[in-house]
Amino acid sequence: MGDGAPVTVPAGDDATDGQLDALRRVAELIARGAGRTAVLDAVVAEAYSLFPVEFTAILRYEPGGAASIVAVHHGPPGLLVGERAPYIPQGLVLRVFGSGRPARVEAYGDLPDRGLARMRELGISAGAAAPIRVDGRLWGVLTAMTQSGPVVPGLEHRLVEFAEVAAVAIASAQARAGLRLIAPEQAALRRVAEAMAHGGAEQQLFDTVTEEVSALLGAEGATLVRFSGRRASVIATVGPAVEIAEDAVAAILRTRLPVRLDTSGGPGSEQAGAGDGSSVAVPIMVKDRLWGMLGVSTTGHQLPADTERRLGQFTELVATAVATSEAWARAEQLAGHQSALRRIAELAARDAPGEQVLEAITVQAAKLTGVQFTAILRFEPDGSREIMALSGAPAGLRPGMRTPANDGATGRVWRTNRTARVEGLDDVGGPWAQIARDAGFSAGTAVPIRMHSRLWGTLVAVGRTEPLPASVEDDLTSFAELAGTAISATQARNDLRALADEQAALRRVAELVAIGTALDDVFQAVAGEAAKLLGSDHARLQRYERDGTTVTVAAYDAGAETTLRADQQVTVPVVVEGRVWGDLTAGTTGRALPESMEERLRQFAGLAAAAIANAENKAHLTASRARVVATADETRRRLQRDVHDGAQQRLVHTIIALKLARAAIARGEMPGAEVSEALQHAERANAELRDLVHGILPAGLAQGGLRTGLESLIDDLSIPVDLRFTAPRLPAQTEITVYFFVAEALTNVVKHARASRAGVTVQVDGTLLAAEVRDDGIGGADPSGGSGLTGLSDRIQAADGTLALISPAGGGTTVRAVLPLPGTDVKSLPGYASAG
Structure with a gap:
């Protein structure tokens, strides 16, 4: 009113x-x-x-x-x-x-x-x-x-x-x-605002605020405090030295709200009314951040009830001035930041070596953040670190040094993949922290360096002031991102060069394999090219023997030695057509192997396997051809012998008997005995020729097909055989191949297996025909033992088929042949419906 x-x-x-x-x-x-x-x-x-x-x-x-x-x-x-x-x-x-x-x-x-x-x-x-x-x-x-x-x-x-x-x-x-009161209050606020507008030194503005507040409120003292973490520092004061009440600081840090403290003894106190006073402190908020507080105090009387409101107007001016000052400083810093980043980006764009780019990042990061010592560290898989680049480092630290994981800022980055800082190095273990402490460094911070979203390492800043400025992490983050980009670009270039070198090395070895170079030369090329490409000091190719021993077939040593000595090594198997033939090993002395070593080494092992397979297949083909020729020659000799010793002799006797009969007739005699003898020899010659032809191509097979041929074959055996036949009539050549496969397999059963019974299964699955012969004999069949399995393999391979043998000792034997039926519509073959 x-x-x-x-x-x-x-x-x-x-x-x-x-x-x-x-x-x-x-x-x-x-x-x-x-x-x-x-x-x-x-x-x-x-x-x-x-x-x-x-x-x-x-x-x-x-x-x-x-x-x-x-x-x-x-x-x-x-x-x-x-x-x-x-x-x-x-x-x-x-x-x-x-x-x-x-x-x-x-x-x-x-x-x-x-x-x-x-x-x-x-x-x-x-x-x-x-x-x-x-x-x-x-x-x-x-x-x-x-x-x-x-x-x-x-x-x-x-x-x-x-x-x-x-x-x-x-x-x-x-x-x-x-x-x-409003007139002097507005005048005081106007004077503070004018001090802000003139752009004077920040300290001058702080002094003006405390002076105006003290005069306006009639306070004995006014104090402006700035917070750094949980620490409070007086940056401006007027009147008698005002002690900052710890309760006021703690309350504002906790609540960020104004606080009023009564300095009297309280109601009912014996000292009530004597020396009563009060103090009021109001927080200074800069962009939602608690920057500090402004406080006034009195003795002998209480501050007015609206003191908090009136102080708040001055704190808003202070907050505006601080925010403006920080914005200008940040703008200047950002300009320097962008300039530094641009210089580094230009360096990377010129394809400078990765080490040079990383060193430039540490130098520029140190200049921008104002710290004395920066470093880029790369994390190993176990959390240990390697120094990649340094700037301002104390004596005793150099690129290439390694240290295990610790509990400092870099250890926290490794565990959390987030920025971390330590306000003091006293509790940080490890030799690097000790070197930094001895050089006078006291605080540090580390930000993660990521490559393709994966933690690669960390950018570290260490200073001699504690704590480091709050903006250090933001500044370092941009440099860490640039470091990740530079590392990715460097690695990409290295990968391209390595890929080109790798393809050239593989091509050289592949050409040797393709032209059929001797295996020893191919093996030596594999070991040498692999070692040179992967930066290995040593490489070795070895073959596994049946007795469990190994034989080195090729070796490469950068020091002209023939043994493999390595601090780190990688071994990959050499697999030839599904079986482990041997292994290829490469290693280094005194340094780490590349992460991709194993996969890249597998490619050389694959070329060695291809060369071995080619050589083995060529040897097998040559041997198979020789066996086929030998078998054909032997078959011709057997036919010649069988005809000469059998039917031919019978026919000669027939001719002689007929000539004697003719002579008897000429003499007028009855040639009964001679004719009977000729007839007997002719009939026996005919039977022997029939048997001979049946051995070449059974009549049942030719007339009734594969099923009839197999039934006829089984009827003549001395052991019982179960036949499961679910195939239609097939092309003649296929049926002949399967018939003789079964015949030879059953012959092996009778001769070698000591079996009580056997089984035969023939079936068609799509465009494949499978024939299987099994027995309950002693097992342990070995193709190298001359049991007739080699002939089976030759016959099936000649038809582009595959042969599998399962013959555990004491567990019987199973021989399975699979033949392709290319270009054949099985459903159109005679008897398909009944066979199915």
């Missing part, structure tokens, strides 16, 4: 004419613009004159429920304005403060003894009180006290109207005071 504003006098249902007159007189004082003290004195005087009490008083609340007398009428001797009310847990002051409603105390003597000494000294026996609310907030309390007996009933409610009039007076007084 301003000066001269109309005042409405409240009147309750119980109001008397005298009460209304009293309220009207107080209202007229307010309307005439009387001061707050005069109005409050009038309120207590009118209430005293109206109600049967010994004295009346108005008290103002302070934080926590303490209250001080601001007006008193007809009070007992010694009760003065400014005195604090005793701290009585069940007393009027605390009842109203706790409930915000009118209250009464019938007898102070019935209350707990705490704080009653002063009441007994004043002779107070009972009282009533009503709250005073200003702008919706509990401001104080109006009390009416007696020294003899209880107060009249309902007095606390009749006091409410006087309390409301007091509230109007207080609000009007505060409004007038606010108008008086």
Whole structure:
């Protein structure tokens, strides 16, 4: 309410004419613009004159429920304005403060003894009180006290109207005071804003703020504090040295809200009223970040209730100035940052060696962040690290050095794949940390370097100041990203060169394989090319023997030695057509092998396997051809022998007998004996020729097909044979091949297996025909033992088929042949439906 504003006098249902007159007189004082003290004195005087009490008083609340007398009428001797009310847990002051409603105390003597000494000294026996609310907030309390007996009933409610009039007076007084204060406050804020606008030094602005705040609020001291982590540093102060209360710092760090501390002994204290004071501190927030705080303090009097609000206006100016200053500094830093990144990017674009690019990154990162020592480390699979590049490093550290994992910042990056820092190196283990400590370094931070989203290493910054600036990680992150890109580009170029070299080496070996070079020369080329390409010091190709021993067939040694000595080595198998033939080994002395060593070595092992397979297949083909020729020659000799010794001799005897018969006829004799002898020889010659032809191509096979041929074959054997035949009629050549495969296999069973029975299965699956012969004999069949299996293999291979042998000792033998039926529609073959 301003000066001269109309005042409405409240009147309750119980109001008397005298009460209304009293309220009207107080209202007229307010309307005439009387001061707050005069109005409050009038309120207590009118209430005293109206109600049967010994004295009346108005008290103002302070934080926590303490209250001080601001007006008193007809009070007992010694009760003065400014005195604090005793701290009585069940007393009027605390009842109203706790409930915000009118209250009464019938007898102070019935209350707990705490704080009653002063009441007994004043002779107070009972009282009533009503709250005073200003702008919706509990401001104080109006009390009416007696020294003899209880107060009249309902007095606390009749006091409410006087309390409301007091509230109007207080609000009007505060409004007038606010108008008086706003001009100097705005002037102070304007001077601070002008200091900001002139762009002076940051420290000059901080000094101006503390000076203006101290003068405006009438404080003995003002202090501007900046936070660094949990640490608080005074950067500007005015007046006597102001000690920063640890409670205030802790409260603002925890809540980021204004804090007010009462420096008095508290309500009821023996020192109440002596040396009372207060301090108020308000946080300074810069872009949602707690930057610091601004505080003021007084002794002997309390700071006004709106101190927090008024300080807040200055902290906003400070925050704006700090944010602007940081923005300018960041812009300059960003320009330097971009320039540094551009120089490194240009260096990488010129295909500079990777080591040179990484060293340039460490140099530029150190310059930009202001730290003395930067390094790029590469992580090994076990978390250990290797130094790849350094800048400003202390003596004792150099690229290429390695160290195991530790618990420092780099160890945390390895474990978490996130940025990490250490504020002190004292607790970090390992030789590198010791070297840094000895050189005076005290704090460090590390950011991850990723390549293709995978953790590759870390960029480390170590300084001699603790802690490092908060922006160091952001600055290093850009350099770490550039390092990852440069490493990826370098690796890509190296991979391309390595791929070209690898393809050339493989091509040279493949050409030797293709032209049929001798195996010894191919083996030596495989060992030599593999070692040179992979940067190995040594390589060896060895063959496994049947007795478990190995034989070195080729070796390469960079030192012209023939044995493989290596600190690290990789061995891959040489697999020839499904079987492990041997192995290829490469190794180095004193350095690590490339990660891709194993896969790249497999390619050379594959070429060696191809050469071995080609040589073996060529040898097998030559041997097979020789066996086929030998078999054909032997077959012709056997046919010639069988015809000469059998049918031919019978025919000669037939001719001789017929000639004798003719001579007998010429003599007129009967040639009966001679004709009988000729007939006998002719019949035997015919039978022998029939048997001979049956051995070449059985009649049952030629006339009835494969099934009939096999049934005829099985009938002549000395052991029982189970036949499972589910194939249709097949091309003649295929049926002949399968017939003789089965015949030769069963011959082996009869001759060598010692079996009690055998089984034959013939079936068609798509375009493949499978024929299988099995027995329950002694097993242990070996193709190299001359058991007839070699002939089976030759026959099946001649038909482009495959032969498999399973013959465990004591477990019987199974021989399975699979023949292709290229270009054949099996469903169109005769008997397909019945065979299926």
